[in-house]
Amino acid sequence: MSFPLIFGCMALGGPWDRSEITSTQFDAAHTAVRAAHRAGFELFDHADIYAVGKSEAVFGRILAEDPELRRGIRLQTKCGIRLPGNTGPEGSPVHYRLDRDTIRASLEGSLQRLGVDSVERLILHRPDPLTTLGEAAQALDDLRSEGLINSVGLSNMTLRHVAAFQQVLSTPLTAVQIQMSLAHRDFVETQVLGNQSEGTEYNFPEGLLTHCVADEIEVQAWGAMANGIYSGRGAPEGDPTAEATSGVVTRLAERMNVSREAVVVGWLLRHPYAIRPVVGTTNPERIRACTQAPEAAAHMTHSDWYELWTAARGHALP
Numbered sequence: 001m002s003f004p005l006i007f008g009c010m011a012l013g014g015p016w017d018r019s020e021i022t023s024t025q026f027d028a029a030h031t032a033v034r035a036a037h038r039a040g041f042e043l044f045d046h047a048d049i050y051a052v053g054k055s056e057a058v059f060g061r062i063l064a065e066d067p068e069l070r071r072g073i074r075l076q077t078k079c080g081i082r083l084p085g086n087t088g089p090e091g092s093p094v095h096y097r098l099d100r101d102t103i104r105a106s107l108e109g110s111l112q113r114l115g116v117d118s119v120e121r122l123i124l125h126r127p128d129p130l131t132t133l134g135e136a137a138q139a140l141d142d143l144r145s146e147g148l149i150n151s152v153g154l155s156n157m158t159l160r161h162v163a164a165f166q167q168v169l170s171t172p173l174t175a176v177q178i179q180m181s182l183a184h185r186d187f188v189e190t191q192v193l194g195n196q197s198e199g200t201e202y203n204f205p206e207g208l209l210t211h212c213v214a215d216e217i218e219v220q221a222w223g224a225m226a227n228g229i230y231s232g233r234g235a236p237e238g239d240p241t242a243e244a245t246s247g248v249v250t251r252l253a254e255r256m257n258v259s260r261e262a263v264v265v266g267w268l269l270r271h272p273y274a275i276r277p278v279v280g281t282t283n284p285e286r287i288r289a290c291t292q293a294p295e296a297a298a299h300m301t302h303s304d305w306y307e308l309w310t311a312a313r314g315h316a317l318p
Ligand SMILES: NC(=O)c1ccc[n+]([C@@H]2O[C@H](COP(=O)([O-])OP(=O)(O)OC[C@H]3O[C@@H](n4cnc5c(N)ncnc54)[C@H](OP(=O)(O)O)[C@@H]3O)[C@@H](O)[C@H]2O)c1
Pocket: 007, 008, 009, 010, 011, 045, 046, 125, 155, 156, 177, 178, 221, 222, 223, 224, 225, 226, 227, 228, 229, 231, 232, 233, 234, 278, 279, 280, 281, 282, 283, 286
């Protein structure tokens, strides 16, 4: 596989409001993107809603000012979430829209902000129960036939969505993006707690991962750094489980001679389903630290992996 990590661009471009991008915000974003490019990241993850479009806008400006960064990179973006005062009207509820016009308008806006003619992949950010899959699929197929996207991804969706979209899409469905991390472990908890009452605390679309693997659909994990709570940010106040997990992460990182970030992200890479972690740090040091994740995964024993899992869940497996 090429470089397995994906660079999450959600935190580029400043606050989620309509303020101008300041030169400090631009410089910070430029430094982060350059660090990611140098570290080997190839795929950059965007969405129309990130920083009210400013994440894409700042990225587009960076590519324009520093064309060297275009070399070897691929972009994916997302559409479909409508937030008030962002992609949705002020005063509207948070809602999802995957109708033909919304998908097209969102992608056109993203391409314009990013300053590119096409993206590798357009991801539907969340399901919209009010739009038929057929309508959304037709919109995506049209975009592909116009050369604006190469493929489609689905985010925060179930196996039923994936299978149904595969039926109606002509465009290849190449990725699924969903929350998975040492802090958000439902994907493994549901695998082992099937007949345990504790299992009701967890929720992950049954069969999704095995289906993706069988159909060669890439599985992307968002929130892969667990927001830093096990790798130096500090555990939330009064959370002994997170503190204990940080201790295990630190001990394993020292033994493997890798960063703590690498252990947290490597825990996902150690899973046999070729999960691709989407990491959201903009800190150049932490960006470089994440790149040791494949090394951490390679050195992580079966027992290490379970020790991390057990520490994060706070009590032993049944
Ligand atoms: N599909 C979806 O619905 C969805 C939802 C959310 C996110 N995403 C994607 O996934 C990417 C990653 O998600 P995420 O950013 O929510 O989660 P993440 O990668 O788990 O966490 C990144 C955040 O944790 C902070 N952090 C990490 N280590 C730290 C440390 N040692 N000390 C202090 N802060 C630390 C980072 O701050 P620094 O920048 O200071 O390091 C950053 O704010 C996003 O950029 C986006 O592309 C997708």
